[in-house]
Amino acid sequence: MSAFFEERVLSVHHWTDTLFSFTCTRDPAFRFKSGQFTMIGLMVDGKPLVRAYSMVSGHWDETLEFLSIKVQDGPLTSRLQHIRVGDTVLIGRKPVGTLLVESLQPGRNLYMLGTGTGLAPFMSLIRDPETYEPFEKIVLVHGCRTVDELVYEDLIKDELPHHELLGELVQEKLVYYPTVTREAYAHQGRVTDLIFNGKLPADLGLPAVDREQDRIMLCGSPGLLADYGAWLKANAWVEGTNTHRGEYVIEKAFVER
Ligand code: A2P
Numbered sequence: 538m539s540a541f542f543e544e545r546v547l548s549v550h551h552w553t554d555t556l557f558s559f560t561c562t563r564d565p566a567f568r569f570k571s572g573q574f575t576m577i578g579l580m581v582d583g584k585p586l587v588r589a590y591s592m593v594s595g596h597w598d599e600t601l602e603f604l605s606i607k608v609q610d611g612p613l614t615s616r617l618q619h620i621r622v623g624d625t626v627l628i629g630r631k632p633v634g635t636l637l638v639e640s641l642q643p644g645r646n647l648y649m650l651g652t653g654t655g656l657a658p659f660m661s662l663i664r665d666p667e668t669y670e671p672f673e674k675i676v677l678v679h680g681c682r683t684v685d686e687l688v689y690e691d692l693i694k695d696e697l698p699h700h701e702l703l704g705e706l707v708q709e710k711l712v713y714y715p716t717v718t719r720e721a722y723a724h725q726g727r728v729t730d731l732i733f734n735g736k737l738p739a740d741l742g743l744p745a746v747d748r749e750q751d752r753i754m755l756c757g758s759p760g761l762l763a764d765y766g767a768w769l770k771a772n773a774w775v776e777g778t779n780t781h782r783g784e785y786v787i788e789k790a791f792v793e794r
Pocket of ligand 1: 652653680681682717718719727728729730758759760761762764
């Protein structure tokens with residue numbers, strides 16, 4: 538049996554010159570947990586060319602959705618960015634990943650800190666009612682260079698609060714904090730600085746981030762993971778694993794940049 542399902546592209550959306558997303562069919566045998574990723578890609582010269590991509594879609598969705606950067610000389614994304622409706626994509630049969638609610642101790646506020654396409658797994662997580670259960674608030678922070686990179690903003694702000702099944706939970710618990718580093722915007726600055734200096738929780742009227750009570754999920758640029766990972770370790774935060782619930786989790790697998 539091949540390691541991949543062959544799925545059909547259903548839609549493609551180009552957000553910017555460097556970002557696009559697409560949906561494709563989903564084999565009923567493909568099951569995943571919110572926050573996980575799998576290897577996806579294309580057949581190139583008779584061989585699978587694949588990279589790690591988090592699922593953007595809800596684990597209960599009938600179709601799959603992925604968010605990607607476009608790297609002009611990137612082996613995969615130079616090709617993947619040109620996919621069209623009806624094309625075939627490869628979807629790895631074995632989803633994995635560390636951004637699981639079940640790896641975290643229940644707590645007060647769960648901070649989801651993502652930069653760039655690191656938003657993807659959080660999109661899946663915020664569409665899962667079970668994500669909300671162990672926490673009072675879910676604070677979704679998306680850091681980008683420019684305003685046009687704040688993908689899914691409309692869905693998060695306008696659609697999810699009115700979603701038939703999730704709307705009530707989203708209105709009660711989800712707080713969205715988009716921030717931009719290289720343009721003027723309502724919130725500016727790096728995700729790291731905004732948490733370390735306390736501005737982000739203060740802007741939201743929330744108490745300062747506290748290891749005893751709050752939880753963190755991290756996904757994004759290598760710099761973010763290195764800087765934030767070092768801060769968490771220095772402040773004695775305990776990393777969650779699939780055998781031991783902790784205070785934070787980090788996704789280290791990431792698409793080519
Ligand atoms: P900056 O513009 O200051 O580099 P990229 O497009 O390079 O993946 O970056 C996405 C976002 O992540 C940008 O806003 C960028 O800020 C930010 N970023 C890059 N490195 C770090 C880091 N070490 N900690 C926090 N944010 C970072």
